[in-house]
Amino acid sequence: MKPHGKRIGALAAALLMTGAAGVPAAAASAPPQLTTRADFNTPGGGQIVEHLRKLIDGAPANSTIRTAQFLLRDEPITDALAEAAERGVHVQVLVNGRATGHPNYQDLKNRLKKTGDKKSWAKSCADGRGCNGGNAMHNKFFLFERTLGAAAVVATGSANFSENTTGGKGGWNSYYTDVGNAGLFARYNDYFTDLRKVAEGATANPDYYEANPPVVTGNTKSYFYPRLKDEGNDTVENSLKEVGCLSEKSKIRIGVWSLTRMKIIERLRFLAALGCTVDIVALRMTAGACETLMKGQPDRVRLRGFKAGNEHGIHEKNMMIEGDYLKPGTKVVFTGSQNFNNPSLHENDENVIRILDNDGIYRSFVKNFEQVADAADEEIESPADCVKMLPPNEPDPAEG
Incomplete structure (x- = not known):
């Protein structure tokens, strides 16, 4: 086709x-x-x-x-x-x-x-x-x-x-x-x-x-x-490969229900090591994904979640990048139905829109992200804290 x-x-x-x-x-x-x-x-x-x-x-x-x-x-x-x-x-x-x-x-x-x-x-x-x-x-x-x-x-x-x-x-x-x-x-x-x-x-x-x-x-x-499981085909990781951190210290904000794909995690750590800032609010993460992200307490990475029993968690699927994306001085929003987990990439019917350099839309997504981040009641500061991202009464995965 x-x-x-x-x-x-x-x-x-x-x-x-x-x-x-x-x-x-x-x-x-x-x-x-x-x-x-x-x-x-x-x-x-x-x-x-x-x-x-x-x-x-x-x-x-x-x-x-x-x-x-x-x-x-x-x-x-x-x-x-x-x-x-x-x-x-x-x-x-x-x-x-x-x-x-x-x-x-x-x-x-x-x-x-x-x-x-x-x-x-x-x-x-x-x-x-x-x-x-x-x-x-x-x-x-x-x-x-x-x-x-x-x-x-x-x-x-x-x-x-x-x-x-x-x-x-x-x-x-x-x-x-x-x-x-x-x-x-x-x-x-x-x-x-x-x-x-x-x-x-x-x-x-x-x-x-x-x-x-x-x-x-x-x-x-x-x-x-869906997108088949071929090497190097993680779309979010590929988007993050377009982010620069040397000439401009880009800021990456991710607000998502589920964040488990290791290629995304590894790219975020790499960008943070280069000088970008990474701010994440998530409801669901595997232990491996969370621990890898927080390993060594990397500078410029912040991760927040929601306590067990808090039913008012995040269900959004948004990534906002400000800085050197494709070119310096860019503001971009990625939004839609897709979580940052493997079924959403490989096994689901999903849609995503990238909105480039619409300042009003970008600011509205960032404002919302800050509101959600303020409402998050778990701060993950080290790999030992990652158990807080895995509450015993996790929401039904089918609700994602």
Whole structure:
């Protein structure tokens, strides 16, 4: 399978034509109500659910909403999607196999069917695996053809819509909404279509990343997984190889639910030894990963976590780099659904977006990181402290 270059170009052109056709000049030049933004959930809060409900409610009849979700239990979301379909929006829902038993998903599926709209449906990957990935369909994204006066809207992040769990409203989560990037929207549309085809019986591609490599569209770069286990293919490690620490002391911030990949750990230690600063907040780490990171109490590395019994842990999947990334003076955010563990790289359907040099977005992610770091109640200062990263009541790995 080769990259969908022609499909991307055709869809991008169609979106731009759709946005302009039949619209008075004054209206066409008016700024959209919705702009590119980042939203963050505080434990017990509903900020992300509320934001997405507004996007769903803002979609006009005859437009299309597509969403791929690991879990889909939050009634405000499932109800909003059903109501959208009932007012004439084409609503297409794809979930991981284990999400199909929840009554809110079942109600959504039944209401979509009752509309009689063949362009509205809810489907799932095979039970016990992902669509292309052999472990899980772990994506968490929405695509809005039109909403709130804007076109080509991609919203992706870490929230599972699993009610009050750490992966849902109970923990720290993030969602990034990109507005008006027709090329990025087309990339995600193609990816959704390919997942749907596998859900309908097409052959899975366990190396989807290789067949559909990352593409730069405007100031974003999009990555889709799984990626097979070949030597030297850790995407996060490869990104960190682009970080310099000599001419400019770069700062790396990582806020993530799970950090276990040793290539990432070793690269972070290497960068810290060169003079970069590394600041990490994580909920889950293996003993080996934590001890390797903290070995020798390296300068410029800080690691924080959450105490056993603290249900308000981090569920985000974010990396922010400030300094010499590709070139000096850069600010970059990596965000999406992928944890920094092996299943997320090799065995899951996942998506990641890189946002380059958008100062407002970067500052919002850093501000959120600092809030999460302040809330973390375990400071890991040496390898002996690493047992604190392995609480006896670890959250269900399936909630990741």
